Amino acid sequence: GVVLWGDLSLSSSEEECWRLHDYLVDTLGPYVINVTRAAMACSHQQCHGHGRCAWRDPGQMEAFLHLWPNGSLEGWKFFSCHCYWGWAGPTCQEPRPGPKEAV
Template sequence: MDLVNTIGETTSLGASGMILWGSFNLSQTVDTCRKLQGYMNTTLNPYIINVTLAAKMCSQVFCQEKGVCTRKDVNTESYLHLNPIHLTVELVENGQFTIKGEPTVEDLKLFADHFICSCFANMACEKKVNVETDTIYINVCASKNVCLRTVLNPRNATSPNSTREILHSSTSLVLFLLFLIVLENERFGMQTRL
């Protein structure tokens, strides 16, 4: 599955969610179940965590969590991804995920250059944030225990104060994240764009 051109594209255009499905034969044998679990642990779940945290971080910083970041130019290939130079999602013991690294002011500048804030219905979210001068507090979660918490201070960009807590069992991550997206969009009255 091409995750960038499906999940990544959908998220970057501001869609409020998506549904993934496969055929029944993915779970008919022990071998195919193991292959599916391996794919989810090494590829799908880390990508979903990456995109979810990037989208929520952009929304929190630039939309005050009252909207979503969408591409300034829909014809570009800009995606809401965590910068792999600074952040990686890794699987550790017992099916838990952890994040290594932390975002930087430069990462937020890239979001500001390529994305705009699309406000939820009846919400005002036009506050301008200057990532080069403002201290930025980031506290976003992909689910209950999959969070990225840090403080970015452009004046002291080499050592931001950070606490990272990213742990999650991969068993139900995909369904849980889709449920959260749908629930959050209903809460804010946002319509899905595909």
């Protein structure tokens, strides 16, 4: 689902409803799918499935996590791994013992 904030002008007429529909289907939907797939791919490839990609510098808003048509991973250099519980290291490949496993 999608939540859109704004006034009722988005649905003020049948034409406006169709315009919104076309935007969601042709623009926003494919973009969200691309970013979601890029996040999953980055987690799998960069973080070995044990973490998620996060901005190295959260203030760097021009860095986007996308899957580019040419297959380039160039934009991923702006992201680093934030490891899930139980994993450590720059690419989340080092098991980190939990409290019961600590020696």
